[in-house]
Amino acid sequence: MRIVVCIKQVPATTAEKRYTADLRLDRAAAEAVINPLDEYAIEQALRLQEAGAVESVGFLSMGPEQAAEALRRALAMGGDDATLVTDPALAGADEWATARVLAAALDRLAPDVALMGMASDDARGSLVPGAVAALRGLPLLSYGSELRVEGAVARIRRLTATGFDIVEAPLPVVASVTDQVGEPRYASLKGIMAAKRKPMETWSLADLGLAPGDLHGAALTRVVEARKPEAKPPTERVENVSPDEAVARIVDWLAERKLI
Amino acid sequence: MSNEIAFLAEYAAGSPARSALELAAGAAQLASQSGGTTVALAYGPGSADAAGLGAFGAGRAVALGDQATPAITFAAAAVAAVREIEPLALLAPATPNGRDLAAALVGLLGLPAFGPVRAVRIEDGQVRSEQATLQGTVVTVSQPVDDAPRPAVVLVLPSTFTPIEGGAGAATVSAAPASEPGPFGSATVVESHPAEAAVANLEESSVIVAGGRGVGSADGFAPLNELAAALGGAVGASRAAADAGWVPYQLQIGQTGKVVKPALYVGCGISGAIQHRVGMQTAENVLAINKDPDAPIGEFADLFVVGDLFTIVPKLTAEIRRRKGT
Amino acid sequence: MTYRLTADHDELRAVVRELADEQIAPRAAEIDASAEFPWDLKELLARQDLLGTCFPTRFGGTELDDISQAILVEEIARADATTSLIPIVQKLGSLPILLAGSEEQQARYFPRLASGEWLAAFGLTEAGSGSDVASLRMRARRDGGDYLLSGSKRFITHGSIANLVTIFALTDPEAGGRTGMSAFIVETDTPGFSAPRLEHKMGIRGSPTAELHFDEVRVPAANRLGEEGDGFSIAMATLDRSRLSIAAQAVGISAGAIDFAVGYAAQRQQFGERVADLQGIQFMLADMASQNEAARQLTYAAAAAVDARAPDLAYWTSCAKLIAGDTAMRVTTDAVQVLGGYGYVSEYPVERMMRDAKITQLYEGTQQIQRLIVARQLLRRAGVARPGSPVDG
Numbered sequence: 001m002r003i004v005v006c007i008k009q010v011p012a013t014t015a016e017k018r019y020t021a022d023l024r025l026d027r028a029a030a031e032a033v034i035n036p037l038d039e040y041a042i043e044q045a046l047r048l049q050e051a052g053a054v055e056s057v058g059f060l061s062m063g064p065e066q067a068a069e070a071l072r073r074a075l076a077m078g079g080d081d082a083t084l085v086t087d088p089a090l091a092g093a094d095e096w097a098t099a100r101v102l103a104a105a106l107d108r109l110a111p112d113v114a115l116m117g118m119a120s121d122d123a124r125g126s127l128v129p130g131a132v133a134a135l136r137g138l139p140l141l142s143y144g145s146e147l148r149v150e151g152a153v154a155r156i157r158r159l160t161a162t163g164f165d166i167v168e169a170p171l172p173v174v175a176s177v178t179d180q181v182g183e184p185r186y187a188s189l190k191g192i193m194a195a196k197r198k199p200m201e202t203w204s205l206a207d208l209g210l211a212p213g214d215l216h217g218a219a220l221t222r223v224v225e226a227r228k229p230e231a232k233p234p235t236e237r238v239e240n241v242s243p244d245e246a247v248a249r250i251v252d253w254l255a256e257r258k259l260i
Numbered sequence: 261m262s263n264e265i266a267f268l269a270e271y272a273a274g275s276p277a278r279s280a281l282e283l284a285a286g287a288a289q290l291a292s293q294s295g296g297t298t299v300a301l302a303y304g305p306g307s308a309d310a311a312g313l314g315a316f317g318a319g320r321a322v323a324l325g326d327q328a329t330p331a332i333t334f335a336a337a338a339v340a341a342v343r344e345i346e347p348l349a350l351l352a353p354a355t356p357n358g359r360d361l362a363a364a365l366v367g368l369l370g371l372p373a374f375g376p377v378r379a380v381r382i383e384d385g386q387v388r389s390e391q392a393t394l395q396g397t398v399v400t401v402s403q404p405v406d407d408a409p410r411p412a413v414v415l416v417l418p419s420t421f422t423p424i425e426g427g428a429g430a431a432t433v434s435a436a437p438a439s440e441p442g443p444f445g446s447a448t449v450v451e452s453h454p455a456e457a458a459v460a461n462l463e464e465s466s467v468i469v470a471g472g473r474g475v476g477s478a479d480g481f482a483p484l485n486e487l488a489a490a491l492g493g494a495v496g497a498s499r500a501a502a503d504a505g506w507v508p509y510q511l512q513i514g515q516t517g518k519v520v521k522p523a524l525y526v527g528c529g530i531s532g533a534i535q536h537r538v539g540m541q542t543a544e545n546v547l548a549i550n551k552d553p554d555a556p557i558g559e560f561a562d563l564f565v566v567g568d569l570f571t572i573v574p575k576l577t578a579e580i581r582r583r584k585g586t
Numbered sequence: 587m588t589y590r591l592t593a594d595h596d597e598l599r600a601v602v603r604e605l606a607d608e609q610i611a612p613r614a615a616e617i618d619a620s621a622e623f624p625w626d627l628k629e630l631l632a633r634q635d636l637l638g639t640c641f642p643t644r645f646g647g648t649e650l651d652d653i654s655q656a657i658l659v660e661e662i663a664r665a666d667a668t669t670s671l672i673p674i675v676q677k678l679g680s681l682p683i684l685l686a687g688s689e690e691q692q693a694r695y696f697p698r699l700a701s702g703e704w705l706a707a708f709g710l711t712e713a714g715s716g717s718d719v720a721s722l723r724m725r726a727r728r729d730g731g732d733y734l735l736s737g738s739k740r741f742i743t744h745g746s747i748a749n750l751v752t753i754f755a756l757t758d759p760e761a762g763g764r765t766g767m768s769a770f771i772v773e774t775d776t777p778g779f780s781a782p783r784l785e786h787k788m789g790i791r792g793s794p795t796a797e798l799h800f801d802e803v804r805v806p807a808a809n810r811l812g813e814e815g816d817g818f819s820i821a822m823a824t825l826d827r828s829r830l831s832i833a834a835q836a837v838g839i840s841a842g843a844i845d846f847a848v849g850y851a852a853q854r855q856q857f858g859e860r861v862a863d864l865q866g867i868q869f870m871l872a873d874m875a876s877q878n879e880a881a882r883q884l885t886y887a888a889a890a891a892v893d894a895r896a897p898d899l900a901y902w903t904s905c906a907k908l909i910a911g912d913t914a915m916r917v918t919t920d921a922v923q924v925l926g927g928y929g930y931v932s933e934y935p936v937e938r939m940m941r942d943a944k945i946t947q948l949y950e951g952t953q954q955i956q957r958l959i960v961a962r963q964l965l966r967r968a969g970v971a972r973p974g975s976p977v978d979g
Binding site: 128134194220226232248249 | 269330334356358359361363364365366367370371372373374387388392397400401402403404407408412415423442445447449450454456459461463467477499509510515523539545553558559562564565566567568571572575576579582
Binding site: 076100139185187188189190192 | 634
């Protein structure tokens with residue numbers, strides 16, 4: 001039983017982020033980390049491996065060469081091997097191109113479960129899991145708060161508006177999990193040292209049997225403008241007054257804005 | 261190729277979801293800019309009655325299927341419908357169901373995807389979308405590249421559009437072209453556990469009173485419940501409060517929870533860390549009450565009150581009730 | 587002495603910093619206020635393999651180079667000085683066994699120390715012998731195949747929570763401390779051992795500093811390190827290396843104080859502008875940062891000297907501890923100054939950092955002893971040293 005976790009390297013939340021002059025995300029400039037929501041997918045896969053339900057955990061990422069750091073960090077948390085798909089033609093890849101490339105790579109790796117986090121910090125589209133499942137012709141188990149594999153099926157627990165469902169599909173599947181699977185572990189020092197020795201392969205588009213022309217030049221969308229958001233009016237602060245005075249101001253404010 | 265604007269219309273328990281009505285209004289708006297008409301791709305129990313969407317802005321509707329299955333199981337039918345219509349744009353709700361179905365379309369048809377967007381319009385016959393990326397620190401305007409396939413798929417958050425009221429007319433309903441069901445059908449719900457208590461749908465609430473770590477306990481939410489009741493709103497929570505088990509997970513607002521856009525958001529004992537902020541930052545009016553004068557929420561709230569929520573909130577509730585005469 | 591920082595060093599720093607920022611820094615104020623040892627953080631550090639960095643890999647350690655060990659301590663100390671003592675003292679208490687223990691002794695104890703299952707402590711100082719190590723009075727009387735240890739130790743960091751203490755006692759009182767002292771491994775659950783009292787301290791308050799009593803504690807000869815009489819040189823060799831950790835601790839404390847002072851000054855407004863834009867404050871911050879950078883680089887150079895087993899490594903480690911400790915006291919005092927009145931109150935962390943910094947000028951050899959060590963080396967290099975220095979080995 002093998003899980004491959006797809007991860008993405010993204011700018012750190014607190015780092016200053018920029019778009020380059022040609023309006024692409026300047027990934028080199030900011031401190032790069034594993035997309036925080038992917039860490040939950042890594043954690044879920046490692047827990048299943050520790051419980052004996054899964055024999056092998058691999059990591060897959062598509063990105064610039066620097067994304068190998070994210071894969072090493074994942075390997076430092078655990079798992080067995082990693083694959084990086086990198087190609088200059090993939091710069092600025094959009095969701096469809098990403099899904100196309102990941103699907104091709106996953107078809108080659110052929111895991112029982114292709115596992116992802118539910119969204120990436122920087123793009124927030126959450127379209128990649130569904131698009132990958134569609135391209136691979138596999139069932140999708142999305143937004144799981146827990147993933148299990150037993151025999152020939154995978155099962156997730158998914159929160160609904162009113163409670164939760166258990167959704168099941170026969171293997172192989174594409175799955176995504178939320179932050180409710182449990183806190184991701186820190187990489188231990190031995191993990192970091194062991195990660196250096198774990199195998200990592202690098203594939204180009206050609207290795208996947210794809211040409212840049214297959215991807216419409218990596219992006220079907222383009223950014224025509226990037227700007228800072230409109231400045232908000234300054235916050236009105238109410239402090240160092242009695243609670244009654246504070247309440248009076250709040251109620252006046254609500255009335256001014258026609259909220260009561 | 262057409263100037264039609266398509267949108268996903270989800271039905272549950274016999275009625276259209278609020279997202280269907282919001283997207284109908286959005287589609288109508290875009291259609292007036294593109295010079296085309298609107299078409300609903302309706303699915304789920306009750307979708308056979310999609311004619312009713314006419315009053316909300318739909319010109320016509322294509323019924324994809326009325327099983328009570330996850331939206332993605334209608335992907336093949338949606339693909340067939342989209343191939344036939346070739347709309348300029350397809351609006352999809354940025355809910356888990358909507359995203360998954362939109363994702364399948366993007367994957368199978370190789371479509372440009374946008375969103376979740378804060379605004380979208382048709383300019384010069386092109387979809388142009390505006391989204392806040394990198395956790396709200398950058399606003400980008402995007403459009404499809406010149407020879408991109410159609411439609412452009414646009415993810416739309418709840419409350420971006422307002423349903424048309426007082427409209428009339430019936431949409432003509434046709435069935436989707438024949439298609440193979442595909443692999444998505446093999447993912448099935450094998451168990452369904454409803455919650456013990458009904459949980460409000462935060463995405464549809466125009467007033468939300470949210471509690472965070474500062475609330476301290478499940479009992480601590482009692483004054484927040486009272487305030488929400490006095491304002492006619494719902495109660496939400498930050499991830500800290502949900503993780504601690506003080507409220508059900510469905511009330512969590514934030515990056516991994518609900519994204520809400522109420523007219524009034526009241527954050528009590530919530531620090532305003534970025535993961536929560538992305539879930540509520542488009543609220544029209546933000547009031548925050550926190551003991552910590554340096555809490556990050558103080559930087560983006562409209563009104564920031566430094567004080568003890570357990571003293572202020574009950575007084576506030578009482579005063580509101582007094583003014584309302586309730 | 588030259589050294590190079592590698593990508594591995596950077597990665598280690600990033601990993602420890604993340605852990606420190608997320609799990610250690612939020613606990614620092616409460617550890618100081620309660621003066622309780624943070625067992626949960628000890629468990630966390632053990633789980634992350636961060637207590638085994640000085641032990642050989644064949645015993646389950648990770649055998650990192652000394653620069654890496656310095657970076658580890660520095661990044662933890664930046665978040666909390668008390669917590670940084672956990673890896674520092676684990677190494678201090680184990681160094682005598684690393685330097686003078688037999689393969690059998692190492693095999694017996696290192697696996698549990700490397701995993702963090704056991705804690706170690708270093709028992710040299712007594713009420714009457716601090717800087718004057720040779721004047722210690724604890725006795726180890728031979729009794730058949732064992733020794734009986736009697737006496738007291740004072741100011742023993744983690745002495746009350748350690749499973750194992752390396753103890754220095756006189757096997758030959760007539761000969762005096764320099765030649766009559768021996769070193770022993772004492773398991774603290776041995777009858778006759780007790781830790782009856784803890785000190786109430788100015789800083790590093792979450793770290794228990796204990797008085798240890800030995801009432802005829804029976805220790806097998808197999809637990810003696812080296813030969814009888816080797817104790818003094820084992821102690822000196824230990825301190826020559828362990829003081830490097832203190833230098834790293836001091837650098838870390840300073841770094842934390844500087845970061846906080848800069849952040850505070852950037853948002854505090856007075857006289858219509860940010861305090862950080864006032865030249866007077868900028869001068870202070872610049873002095874703090876440049877001096878700590880010097881201390882940091884000197885610490886890494888000293889670590890490289892230890893890694894290279896340089897014959898004059900003691901000179902290097904003493905320079906580093908001297909400079910880093912004095913810098914930490916200056917930097918943290920100035921950090922309080924930058925915050926003004928707010929720097930004096932416990933709501934802000936700099937007053938704790940200032941109280942924590944002071945110890946780096948006192949333990950593992952006072953700054954005065956460090957100066958004697960540096961001076962001795964200078965005189966030796968010039969060929970003009972005379973015997974009789976208190977720090978002669």
